[in-house]
Amino acid sequence: MLNTDSTLTERIIGCAVAVHRELGPGLLESVYEEALGIEFKASGLRFSRQLELPILYKGEVLGNCLRVDLVVENQVVVEVKAVDRVNPVYMAQVLSYMKLGNWPVGLLLNFNVPLLKNGIQRIILKR
Secondary structure: OOOOOHHHHHHHHHHHHHHHHHHOOOOOHHHHHHHHHHHHHHOOOOEEEEEEEEEEEOOEEEEEEEEEEEEEOOOEEEEEEOOOOOOHHHHHHHHHHHHHHOOOEEEEEEOOOOOHHHHEEEEEOOO
16 A cells, blocks of 8 residues: 555656646646546556545534545545636645545645646645
8 A cells, every 4th residue: 555655646746747748727627637537547546536525513414425526545635626726715625525534635736727836735634
């Protein structure tokens, strides 16, 4: 099993860079998410896409659940965006997923940038 250290996130980012080089900015988030799945598969990374995450309130499951874009190796949440500007609420969204799913690392990837390195934010859940 891979560690949550930089090795796994580096592999994920490498896949994201490959997608961005091939497709460039300006497409829908769903396109990048699907292409990332293809790259993860080719790289031998296990992942779940559009994973339903139930929300508990006072011991009961609420009728609505969250949908996480991607979870890689059951360790890293990957939230895909294609926006002009990253809103702080997106970081809060990733942190919420991480806390609810007990995943230690998150990546917020914004593909709507000329260079993907400017669209990557890594989040570590402090325990």
